[in-house]
Amino acid sequence: MRLIFSFLCVLVLSSYAIAYDPLDPNGNITIKWDVMSWTPDGYLATVTINNFQTFRHIMNPGWTLGWTWAKKEVIWSMVGAQTTEQGDCSKFKGNIPHCCKKIPTVVDLLPGVPYNQQFTNCCKGGVVSAWGQDPTQSVSAFQVSVGQAGTSNKTVKLPKNFTLLAPGPGYTCGRAKIVPPTNFLTPDRRRKTQALMTWNVTCTYSQFLASKNPSCCLSLSSFYNETITPCPHCACGCQKKKNCVKNEAKILSMVGVHTPKKDNEPLMQCTHHMCPIRVHWHVKNNYKDYWRVKIAITNFNYRMNYSLWSLAIQHPNLNNITQVFSFNYKPLQPYGSINDTGMFYGMKYFNDLLMEAGAKGNIQSEVLLQKNQDTFTFKQGWAFPHKVYFNGDECRLPPPDTYPFLPNSAPTSLVNFKALIFSLFLLLALL
Numbered sequence: 001m002r003l004i005f006s007f008l009c010v011l012v013l014s015s016y017a018i019a020y021d022p023l024d025p026n027g028n029i030t031i032k033w034d035v036m037s038w039t040p041d042g043y044l045a046t047v048t049i050n051n052f053q054t055f056r057h058i059m060n061p062g063w064t065l066g067w068t069w070a071k072k073e074v075i076w077s078m079v080g081a082q083t084t085e086q087g088d089c090s091k092f093k094g095n096i097p098h099c100c101k102k103i104p105t106v107v108d109l110l111p112g113v114p115y116n117q118q119f120t121n122c123c124k125g126g127v128v129s130a131w132g133q134d135p136t137q138s139v140s141a142f143q144v145s146v147g148q149a150g151t152s153n154k155t156v157k158l159p160k161n162f163t164l165l166a167p168g169p170g171y172t173c174g175r176a177k178i179v180p181p182t183n184f185l186t187p188d189r190r191r192k193t194q195a196l197m198t199w200n201v202t203c204t205y206s207q208f209l210a211s212k213n214p215s216c217c218l219s220l221s222s223f224y225n226e227t228i229t230p231c232p233h234c235a236c237g238c239q240k241k242k243n244c245v246k247n248e249a250k251i252l253s254m255v256g257v258h259t260p261k262k263d264n265e266p267l268m269q270c271t272h273h274m275c276p277i278r279v280h281w282h283v284k285n286n287y288k289d290y291w292r293v294k295i296a297i298t299n300f301n302y303r304m305n306y307s308l309w310s311l312a313i314q315h316p317n318l319n320n321i322t323q324v325f326s327f328n329y330k331p332l333q334p335y336g337s338i339n340d341t342g343m344f345y346g347m348k349y350f351n352d353l354l355m356e357a358g359a360k361g362n363i364q365s366e367v368l369l370q371k372n373q374d375t376f377t378f379k380q381g382w383a384f385p386h387k388v389y390f391n392g393d394e395c396r397l398p399p400p401d402t403y404p405f406l407p408n409s410a411p412t413s414l415v416n417f418k419a420l421i422f423s424l425f426l427l428l429a430l431l
């Protein structure tokens with residue numbers, strides 16, 4: 001009963017406060033501006049993008065950051081990033097700014113740019129790791145020299161209306177806020193310096209804003225029932241069905257198929273679920289004190305290699321995970337004491353890249369869990385996960401009444417009773 005109620009709370013919460021993620025309630029991306037010096041007509045700032053999300057990274061083709069200048073600012077120069085357009089700088093004679101647009105659009109530089117265009121933590125093509133996966137790579141930064149801007153903390157006006165594509169939509173950024181100035185240690189760590197002024201912008205993710213359909217689904221099977229519970233039909237929406245690839249042989253000979261499109265529009269293998277990613281959870285073995293699960297991730301998108309992929313899973317037995325084969329694992333504790341959520345991700349240079357659809361677009365792992373004799377059961381779908389996220393997006397799960405049943409444990413009456421209570425609560429909550 002309490003479980004149902006807390007689930008309901010989460011449900012209600014997540015549908016109202018759209019940017020709330022129950023598995024990563026404190027996750028956000030912050031954009032920090034540190035004014036390092038005042039210049040004759042403006043300032044020189046270091047802009048740092050920190051990804052504090054536990055399991056949502058910024059993947060290829062990277063972030064795009066925009067804002068609206070408060071006054072008539074221009075960007076004299078940039079190091080470690082660039083604006084995509086210069087805009088109209090015709091009123092400048094002699095020294096021409098890097099960008100004169102009222103709403104500049106900034107992207108990271110690609111790896112391998114000349115040394116003098118580089119800046120600490122720049123030039124990764126806008127790819128930023130998730131904090132939980134690799135905190136050292138969860139930051140991106142560039143330097144910007146702003147002109148016509150005000151030359152003291154009294155006259156400068158903060159930029160407004162920040163927008164972040166990372167790489168697609170989904171993020172909402174708040175207003176820039178003046179915060180206590182950042183402290184910096186010199187490389188020899190013997191002297192501390194301080195920014196002249198610092199402001200922060202916080203951006204949060206909402207899957208509803210990113211896309212109206214999920215981008216992955218879950219299928220299930222078990223050793224005790226030969227039924228394979230497939231992903232729900234059209235789990236990710238069937239609008240793309242008309243463009244999907246039926247015959248692999250034909251598509252493989254086409255030119256340019258394997259190049260991602262700018263808008264990341266997928267080119268998918270035809271499936272009944274039409275998801276670019278399918279996660280499969282197979283309950284493989286039952287031992288006396290342990291049980292074993294096989295997890296497989298399949299890529300159905302011909303236009304995407306998923307680098308730095310991650311899989312976040314919620315299952316009550318993850319508090320007793322004993323061994324994980326060929327994936328990395330990290331327990332997540334969004335609520336401190338409840339230890340039922342964890343993150344799986346690839347091993348560097350081995351399987352951290354999930355290749356495009358086809359023969360190699362598949363990775364798998366096995367997980368050994370110790371039974372907690374008080375709670376362990378194969379009944380009523382207990383052995384299957386409650387939530388699954390791939391790359392930070394929640395996957396669609398099959399309806400519980402289609403899960404593989406333990407023979408002779410017809411759970412119908414109980415399930416229906418629970419469903420009844422649940423819908424009653426739902427009704428009450430919505431009234």
Ligand SMILES: *[C@@H]1O[C@H](CO)[C@@H](O)[C@H](O)[C@H]1NC(C)=O
Pocket residue numbers: 026027028029030052202
């Ligand atoms: C952003 O995330 C960090 C790290 O989880 C957290 O400390 C901070 O409070 C968050 N900021 C906001 C505005 O939620």
Ligand SMILES: *[C@@H]1O[C@H](CO)[C@@H](O)[C@H](O)[C@H]1NC(C)=O
Pocket residue numbers: 030031032048050179180200
């Ligand atoms: C501003 O952002 C930085 C990270 O970029 C963070 O460490 C700091 O706590 C933030 N300050 C506030 C007041 O949120």
Ligand SMILES: *[C@@H]1O[C@H](CO)[C@@H](O)[C@H](O)[C@H]1NC(C)=O
Pocket residue numbers: 153154178196197
């Ligand atoms: C502006 O700078 C002065 C010192 O130069 C400092 O006392 C003041 O707190 C600063 N104001 C802001 C908003 O940073």
Ligand SMILES: *[C@@H]1O[C@H](CO)[C@@H](O)[C@H](O)[C@H]1NC(C)=O
Pocket residue numbers: 066068103161163
């Ligand atoms: C904020 O920026 C977006 C995109 O740059 C733009 O479409 C929108 O009109 C801006 N809103 C305001 C209030 O300036």
Ligand SMILES: *[C@@H]1O[C@H](CO)[C@@H](O)[C@H](O)[C@H]1NC(C)=O
Pocket residue numbers: 257258259260302303304305355356
């Ligand atoms: C994926 O990676 C392989 C090997 O690095 C490459 O040949 C292929 O073109 C890539 N596909 C895409 C869609 O980027």
Ligand SMILES: *[C@@H]1O[C@H](CO)[C@@H](O)[C@H](O)[C@H]1NC(C)=O
Pocket residue numbers: 318319320321322331339
């Ligand atoms: C949570 O589960 C992990 C994985 O079994 C374990 O290593 C960790 O100690 C647990 N933490 C707590 C607080 O129980």
Ligand SMILES: *[C@@H]1O[C@H](CO)[C@@H](O)[C@H](O)[C@H]1NC(C)=O
Pocket residue numbers: 319320370371372373
């Ligand atoms: C793991 O399972 C064993 C046996 O049931 C139990 O004694 C132990 O407390 C469990 N560990 C956690 C972190 O729940």
Ligand SMILES: *[C@@H]1O[C@H](CO)[C@@H](O)[C@H](O)[C@H]1NC(C)=O
Pocket residue numbers: 225226227229401402403404405406407408
């Ligand atoms: C296997 O599970 C399905 C539900 O997915 C159920 O209809 C079927 O009766 C089960 N098979 C056995 C042998 O219990």
